[in-house]
Every structure is written in C-alpha cells, then in structure tokens.
Amino acid sequence: MPKKATELSKSVHASLRSATKPVAPSPATRTPPKRTKPTQAELAQLAPIPEVLRPHLDILFVGINPGVVSGRKQLHFGNPQNFFWKGLYQSSLIPQNIAPEDGHKLWTNWNMSIVNLVQRTTPSTSDLSRLEMRDAVPDLCQKISEYKPKVVCFVGIGIYEIFAALTKPTPGLQPMVYDLSTSDDRQPPLRSLAPNETLNSNEQPQFAYLFVMPSTSGRTTTYQNPEKLMYFRQLKHIRDCVTASPPRPIDYSTLADLGPPTL
Known part of the structure; x- marks a missing residue:
C-alpha cells in the first residue's frame, strides 16, 4: 500500500476511535446529586x-x-435558601452579612438570640x-x-x-404585649394594646413587644423576599x-412607611 494511503487509513481509524470515546459531561451540565431523604432513625x-439565652x-x-x-x-436557619440571615443584614438589624455558621455572633455581638418552639427535626x-x-x-x-x-419575634405566622x-x-407588630411579671407559664400572659398605643419608659421593662413576620423558609412562596424584608425593616425600627x-x-x-400595615 502506498505511504499516503497508509497515513490516511491511520487518520480515519483514529477519528473513529475518538468519535466513539465517551465524553465526560462538563461541570455546567452535570446533574446535581439528589438529596437523600432522612430515615426516621x-x-x-x-x-x-x-440555644443560648441571657436576660x-x-x-x-x-x-x-x-x-x-x-x-x-x-x-439555626441553616439552609442557604432561607432568607433569615440575609434579611437581618439587608434591613441593617446586623452590620455584617453572616452565614448560618456564624450565627453565634447574633448573641455575642448584637444581643439577640434564637429558640425553636419544637426542638424535634422534621423534613417539613x-x-x-x-x-x-x-x-x-x-x-x-x-x-x-x-x-x-x-x-x-415569631418567624412564621403559624407559630404565633x-x-x-x-x-x-x-x-407585623401585634396589638398585645407579653406580661413579663407573671410566673404562670401554662399559657401566654398577654395584655391588649389600644390602637397605636405604645409602652412608656416605665412600662417597657415589664412587658415584651410581640412581632410576627412570615416564615423566611425558601418554601414559603406566599411572601416573596422583598416583602419579607419589609418586616425585617419594621422590626429594626422597633428594636431601635x-x-x-x-x-x-x-x-x-x-412602621407604615417601612412596610405592610401593622396593628
């Protein structure tokens, strides 16, 4: 066989081998791994x-x-899709944009903390x-x-x-306050407020304001993040x-200027 024909034959065979060789998908097209559903065990x-608390x-x-x-x-609020930590920062309730892993700073730096109503972990x-x-x-x-x-602050309307x-x-801000002077914890000791009533400086140590915002979970679609942020901004005004x-x-x-109507 002539030399040129031999080289052409080798080239064709090489092209065929290359065409049939499986190609690894690019990182951009790879299917993300499926979430593993936790077992009851x-x-x-x-x-x-x-939970870390102080007076x-x-x-x-x-x-x-x-x-x-x-x-x-x-x-707390460990899912990166949760808006909680972003809402704190974007509303200026905290001065740093922190990840859930730095959530301890909420207590050490800014005198706030988090508890859960129910301690048990569930998928939903x-x-x-x-x-x-x-x-x-x-x-x-x-x-x-x-x-x-x-x-x-109740992070979820259903909790309140x-x-x-x-x-x-x-x-939003609720038309009642929590009486901190009671020792009966079997049910919440709530006192109603008149429309637009606020506590004076002598009353404030005796009561806690109650504020309700929509759940910050990414699964909550009734309220989008821009609307959730309005409630964080209202909460900042109350805190200040x-x-x-x-x-x-x-x-x-x-409060009315910052977000949805309250009370």
Missing part, C-alpha cells in the same frame, strides 16, 4: 439545636422547629401536629418570662397562631426604639 438521632435580649427570635439541613448542621413543618406545637408553648413561655427579652391561640393573625436611652415610643407612621 436518623431524624431521631439528631440532637436539638443549642434582657433586644430580640428573641422564635422559629417553629429545625428542618433537615439545620438539624444535620446543628445551626407539616410533620408537626398542632397538639405537639401547643404542648411546646409552656416551655417557650418559661423562657420568655425568665429571660425577659424586649421584643419577641399556635402561641396566642388565634386564627390567621396579621403579621426599645433600645434607645431612654426608650422611645414606637412611631406607627414609620
């Missing part, structure tokens, strides 16, 4: 997320219970029964009464619905008022 082994917190945040990502990481909040949530209310009341935060035994409460020296009355016109 794994969920049962997940410890409650640690007279500026804000005590109340979540409903840990999701699987948070339970595995042992971090729908896995909690109303009875289980109601049974957890006295323990939450005990924490509020003992540590006397200035503001209690269970806590206050209300049907479809309106998010109660931590001023001396404490300032809450300005309801400012």
